[in-house]
Amino acid sequence: MENKPNLFASSNGRILLLDGSMGTMLQKRGMKPGTIPELLNITNPTLVQSVHRDYARAGSDIVYANTFGANPDKLKDTGYSLEEVIGAAINNVRAAAPDCLCALDIGPLGQLLEPLGTLSFEDAYDKFAAIVRAGKAADLIVIETMADLYETKAALLAAKENSDLPVLVSMTFQEDGRTFTGTTPEIFARTMTGLGADCLGINCSAGPDTLVPLLKEVLANTHLPVAAKPNAGLPDPRDGSYSLSDTQFVQDLLPALKAGVTVAGGCCGTTPETIKTLKAAVTDLQPDRIPCEPKSVVCSALQSVTADHVCPIGERLNPTGKKRFQQALKDRDFAWLISQALEQVE
Secondary structure, three states, X not given: OOOOOOOOOOOOOOOEEOOOOHHHHHHHOOOOOOOOHHHHHHHOHHHHHHHHHHHHHHOOOEEEOOOOOOOOOOOOOOOOOHHHHXXXXXXXXHHHOOOOEEEEEEOOOOOOEOOOOOEOHHHHHHHHHHHHXXXXXXXXXXXXXXXXXXXXXXXXXHHHHHOOOOEEEEEOOOOOOOOOOOOOHHHHHHHHHHOOOOEEEEEEOOOHHHHHHHHHHXXXXXOOOEEEEEOOOOEOOOOOOEOOOHHHHXXXXXXXXXXXXXXXXXXXXXXXXXXXXXXXXXXOOXXXXXXXXXXXXXXXXXXXXXXXXXXXXXXXXXXXOOHHHHHHHHOOOHHHHHHHHHHHHO
16 A cells, blocks of 8 residues: 655645634634534634634644534534534635645543543544544544543544544643643653554643643654644633733744644634744744654553563463452452462562
């Protein structure tokens, strides 16, 4: 099979520009509280197109369709189908930003997966697959603002198995450097690279300065292009305004771009003026990325282990065919099981 060039890989060293926030702009332009933003694709396409058009004029190469929350559950009782809403969203990008690539924007489903919640992995996969199939007319897929590695896996697998579009996968991290469910940038990068993502990123979170070390960790753990789409700082609880000016936002983001991030845009609080300022700042920027060190890493959602030598794997705790082990499990005799594990380590 012929290898396709990576859409996100810059051939001339130029930073690929994403757009900024859709929600911020819709609110600025009169969206009423309680409105489902994705329905505006049908009920007020002129408003949605005005946002896309302004981001295209500001210099965005990729414009996100207004589909972040368009999922089967959210649209269930709206009177509109998933296909109608997503189809209208993609058409709005095509009409307002014809020279830009259109991204099918996929956010979290709004439910926790088992065992933290009640949604099964299979059901999550099916919901994401329906979104992907409805958005097949887009140029690429962006899976963003994810906090649960398990849900992110379901979304990426659904995207890769139900389309041939390139996929950018982006998670959001807290101040402690982990996602809400405890995943680190290294685990995210190693896992999503192994599952076939085309670009990895960090979006939302706090301001760009707090993302720089996290983005550098992603860069160190993948050979893929890396994207940054941070918030414009933190919102003021009194009026909702964000703390960073466009100039400060770009200034804080530049260290990540110089370190090798080659795809950039803005999330909450950013506007077309932010993207215009960013474009002016990166015109002559040449990222200097250190190549990712090749190594084998085994990851769970919370921990990673580098397999840099032969690692014997013991089978003593396998209960298959072992009546004593089976009985210990039934009796919840964990002390005995632990003793057997310690003996094997010795």
